[in-house]
Amino acid sequence: MSDTTRNSGRIFPSRNGTAISRAQADGQPGAPAPAAGSGTPAPAASSKPPATETIARRAGAMVNEIDFPGFVSQLVHGTFDAIVDASIRQMESYSGLVSAVxxxxxxxxxxxxxxxxxxxxxxxxxxxxxxxxxxxxxxxxxxxxxxxxxxxxxxxxxxxxxxxxxxxxxxxxxxxxxxxxxxxxxxxxxxxxxxxxxLNRVAVRDGSISAKVMFRAAARDAAAVQYATSSDPQAVATWGERGSLSQTSQSTTMVSTLAVNAQNESTVRADLFGEVKLNFVSETLPLDRLADAAKIALVQQHSPAMRPAAPPPALPPAAPPAAEGRP
Incomplete structure (x- = not known):
């Protein structure tokens, strides 16, 4: 007795126990079956490359995009220019005061x-x-x-x-x-x-400049395969007929289910850090190191602290003591 073919489902049994598609069972064109004994698997559909293979290329592209030497150069030059500008402004302000006085x-x-x-x-x-x-x-x-x-x-x-x-x-x-x-x-x-x-000048005693870049790359590939098989009694018209079948003439259909879940995830991150630490000290420069003797003399003339103190008023001479009379 030949095996029966289940026309209501998508999986159909054959006499050798393998499952065939409905197009193959109906003899429709466009769904050729693989040749027996050829051993050539069907071509796999194109899929996204794994994240572990693309993470290196993405990290390298980010390294090229980030100009770390330029970042360090701007940090150093900006700090140096700020210190020099502060010193120049202090000297200009003090020079303006000297000229005004x-x-x-x-x-x-x-x-x-x-x-x-x-x-x-x-x-x-x-x-x-x-x-x-x-x-x-x-x-x-x-x-x-x-x-x-x-x-x-x-x-x-x-x-x-x-x-x-x-x-x-x-x-x-x-x-x-x-x-x-x-x-x-x-x-x-x-x-x-x-x-x-x-001049009470603010100067930089010492300090430090540090810069660093941190790259973080992470890749994750996950694949899950679920495979399930089940046997189904011979397909008949009604449930009553299915129960009346004898064990000797009953044929079984083997149904296999294959589910594949593939996920890939990659993350690339870059962090730039710049830190400047400066320790300031205060130092006093005397006027004679910043101005000539003529200007110093003019400044001293206008300062009440450098004017000679007025001599104290002369006291009237003390009167001589009166002579005591003799008895």
């Missing part, structure tokens, strides 16, 4: 003190007598005015105006220029004292 009081005042600053100083110094009037829509600049009429404060004697009546014209034309020169002289004296102390 070496000028005359009138030149320093003209360049560094404005009339509005002198007005603010005068109002803050004598708030009970002087008020500042802000400009209106038609005005061009603020003006000083007395708080009361027919006022003659005692501090006018400091400006050689003792006994005069305080007015807007007196404040703006005679007192304001003197106040401006006074403010300029005070600022110049303060700067001169600071310059004579020397």
């Amino acid at each position: 070496a000028k005359t009081v009138d030149q320093f005042t003209e360049e560094n003190v404005t009339f509005n600053q002198a007005r603010d100083w005068l109002v803050s110094r004598y708030p009970g007598d002087v008020v500042l009037q802000l400009p209106d829509a038609a005005g061009t600049e603020p003006r000083l005015s007395p708080r009361a009429e027919e006022l003659s404060p005692v501090w006018l004697a400091d400006y050689g105006l003792e006994g005069q009546e305080l007015s807007t014209e007196l404040l703006e034309q005679q007192i304001l220029p003197q106040v401006r020169n006074k403010v300029g002289a005070e600022r110049q004296q303060l700067l001169a004292t600071m310059v004579l102390l020397g």
Whole structure:
């Protein structure tokens, strides 16, 4: 008795016990069976190469893309330029102070003190007598005015105006220029004292620069194969007929299931690290190492600390002791 062919499924038995496809069983073209005894396997479908084979190529491409020598060069040059720029700025600032202090009081005042600053100083110094009037829509600049009429404060004697009546014209034309020169002289004296102390320079004592690059590459290939076989009784029309079959005439269909699950994963990562450590120290350079003797003499003239102290007033001679009378 020949084996029966199950037409309702996708796997069909043959007489030699092997499974054939439905196209082969129906004799349809386009599905040729392998020749018996040829030993040539069917060509495998093209698949993605394993990650373990491509990880080296991806890591090499990333190494070429990252300019590590350029990164180190920028780190070193940037640190050096920052240190040099800081030193130059310190020297330029101190040189500007020396040049400003070496000028005359009138030149320093003209360049560094404005009339509005002198007005603010005068109002803050004598708030009970002087008020500042802000400009209106038609005005061009603020003006000083007395708080009361027919006022003659005692501090006018400091400006050689003792006994005069305080007015807007007196404040703006005679007192304001003197106040401006006074403010300029005070600022110049303060700067001169600071310059004579020397340049307090911030310098780099030592330090370190480190740079590194870290590449991380990981690859993972995983494959899982599941193979299952089962036997199915002879395919019949109904379940009742299947149960009535005799054991001697029953044929079995062997069904094999093959499932393949292949996964590959690769990761390439690059980290750049740069670190700069600098230890600063403070050192003082004396003025004589930065300026000539002429400028040093001008600076000393404007500094109250270098002016010779005024001699103390001479005391009147002591009166001789009175002679004691004889009894």
